[in-house]
Amino acid sequence: RKSVVVITGASSGLGLATAKALSETGQCHVIMACRNFLKAERAAKTAGIPKENYTVMHLDLASLESVRQFVDTFRRSGMPLDVLVCNAAVYLPTAKEPTYTAEGFELSVGTNHLGHFLLAQLLLDDLKKSDYPTKRLIIVGSITGNTNTLAGNVPPKANLGDLRGLVGGLNDLNSSPMIDGGEFDGAKAYKDSKVCNMLTMQELHRRYHEETGITFASLYPGCIAETGLFRNHIPLFRTLFPPFQKYITKGYVSEEEAGKRLAQVVSDPSLTKSGVYWSWNKNSSSFENQLSKEASNAEKALKLWEISEKLVGLA
Ligand code: NDP
Numbered sequence: 001r002k003s004v005v006v007i008t009g010a011s012s013g014l015g016l017a018t019a020k021a022l023s024e025t026g027q028c029h030v031i032m033a034c035r036n037f038l039k040a041e042r043a044a045k046t047a048g049i050p051k052e053n054y055t056v057m058h059l060d061l062a063s064l065e066s067v068r069q070f071v072d073t074f075r076r077s078g079m080p081l082d083v084l085v086c087n088a089a090v091y092l093p094t095a096k097e098p099t100y101t102a103e104g105f106e107l108s109v110g111t112n113h114l115g116h117f118l119l120a121q122l123l124l125d126d127l128k129k130s131d132y133p134t135k136r137l138i139i140v141g142s143i144t145g146n147t148n149t150l151a152g153n154v155p156p157k158a159n160l161g162d163l164r165g166l167v168g169g170l171n172d173l174n175s176s177p178m179i180d181g182g183e184f185d186g187a188k189a190y191k192d193s194k195v196c197n198m199l200t201m202q203e204l205h206r207r208y209h210e211e212t213g214i215t216f217a218s219l220y221p222g223c224i225a226e227t228g229l230f231r232n233h234i235p236l237f238r239t240l241f242p243p244f245q246k247y248i249t250k251g252y253v254s255e256e257e258a259g260k261r262l263a264q265v266v267s268d269p270s271l272t273k274s275g276v277y278w279s280w281n282k283n284s285s286s287f288e289n290q291l292s293k294e295a296s297n298a299e300k301a302l303k304l305w306e307i308s309e310k311l312v313g314l315a
Contacts, residue, residue, distance in 0.1 A: 003132055004079050005266055006031040006123070008059060008116065009088025011040040013227030014140065016047055017259025018085065022266060023053040031079070033059035033070060033088075061088055061115030063102035064312055071122045082132035083266050084123050086116040086139040086197070091229045092186035098177040105170040105311065106177035108186065112193035117200060118312040124204075128212050134272050138265055139201045141218040141277060142194040143251075146292045151223075151251065158191035158292075160300060166307050198277060198291055199301040200308075205275035206298070217271070219278040220289065221261045222253030250282070257284065 005022055009015040010032035022028040032054055034040035040056040057073055060066040074081070089112045092099070101110035120137060127135050146152035160166075161180030168175025177184045179192045198218050205216040225242040233241075245252035253261070261280055265271050271278065271286065279289035294300065309315035 002027055002029045002053075003082040003267070004029050004031065005083040005085060006033055006074070006081060007085040007087055008033045008061065008119070010034060011036055011043045013229060013255060014221060014224055014258050014262060015085075015087040016043050017255040018087070018262040018266070019044070019054060019259075020047045020049055021256075021259045021263035023049045025263070025267060028053070028267065029079070030054045031074065032056045035060040035062075035088075059119075061111045061119070062107060064115070064118055065102065067115055067118045068122070071119070074123075075126070080130045080132070081123055081126040082130045083136045083138070084120065084127060085262070085266060086120060086137075087262070088112070088116075089140070089190070089193070089229065091190045092232050093190070094232060094234060095184075095186040098172070098184045098186075098189075100171060100177075103311075104173070106184070106189055108189040109166075109170055109179060109193045109196065112190070113196035113200070114308060114312055116197070117308045118314070120200070120204065121309075121312075121314055124208065124212075124214075127214055134215060134269065135213065136215040136217065136266065136272075137201075137204060138216075138262070139197045139218050140262070141198045141201070141220055141295075142191075143220045143223075144191045144194055146220075146295060149292075152191075152292060156185050156188035156191070158188065158195045158294065160192055160195060160294065160304070163300075163303055163307060166304070166311070169311060195292075195295050196304060196308075198295045199297070199304050201277075202275060202291075202296065202298070203301040203305045206301075209274040215272050215274045217265055217274065217276050217278060219262065219265050221258040222280060223251040224255055224258045225252055227255060253280075261286070 011034040019030040059070040099107045164181040165176040201218040225245040
């Protein structure tokens with residue numbers, strides 16, 4: 001049978017390119033878990049993904065209720081779950097004021113981390129039940145969360161501090177919309193959320209890999225300078241960023257190439273090692289990359305896990 005792969009945020013950018021690459025293998029059925037049903041259907045059609053290779057299901061990660069509903073809908077479909085790809089994200093670098101999820105968490109960390117945290121926990125049972133030989137749970141990371149790289153050192157840098165803002169529920173009612181309890185900064189909130197993604201992947205690996213055989217992995221697919229992620233940036237940035245990445249930093253990858261990279265992490269039999277953060281070098285071969293000190297801090301990963309469980313109502 002075809003393997004069933006759930007991809008969040010498959011209506012554009014990396015998620016869509018990955019759905020297309022997986023569809024082209026002829027071995028996968030992709031569940032496009034998206035907040036905008038019509039946009040996702042149109043995107044699949046425009047990308048030329050054959051109908052029998054995908055199903056669109058509604059998921060709004062900025063609402064924990066919607067996450068639970070998605071899990072119910074998926075289970076009722078009767079399909080097994082072989083691979084989960086947590087890909088969706090919002091990036092709000094020019095926001096002056098914080099915006100919030102349905103439950104009142106700052107939107108970037110609420111969507112990118114907490115929504116996916118609940119989704120991954122709930123779907124872990126479904127992954128366990130699958131008879132697919134290489135079950136995987138992949139969380140898309142980013143270089144911006146790695147302060148051990150040049151790009152990760154562009155201010156504002158990611159820093160979770162002692163997580164006091166997260167303990168307070170990520171809003172200014174109780175403490176602060178930022179994880180570290182500081183002033184709101186949209187670019188930093190995104191980077192913090194990516195550190196959370198990478199810490200979560202490692203904590204999942206420590207807790208569940210041995211017992212379940214599931215491969216947990218994260219990756220930095222390269223700088224895909226043309227995706228919708230930068231839609232909220234100022235126009236001048238959107239014009240200059242792609243050539244800057246192409247010719248100056250040379251970190252640029254096309255959506256198509258990035259999609260092939262993520263598709264490799266989903267289905268390549270040689271990328272089944274668990275607990276790994278994959279990256280690609282200039283000739284597009286994959287290697288196990290190092291994470292920054294904060295993004296590989298096991299104590300912080302545990303603390304993040306325990307606070308997140310409370311916030312999403314699992315503990
Ligand atoms: P896009 O903005 O093109 O894609 C993001 C996707 O997330 C969209 O499909 C969007 O849906 C979806 N999304 C946003 N909010 C929600 C929500 N509340 N519920 C469900 N889906 C939601 O950006 P990219 O393709 O660039 O980003 C994909 C991943 O790649 C992210 O995890 C990002 O951090 C990562 N990444 C990107 C890099 C880059 O250079 N672009 C570099 C490194 C990592 P909709 O279509 O409805 O807006």
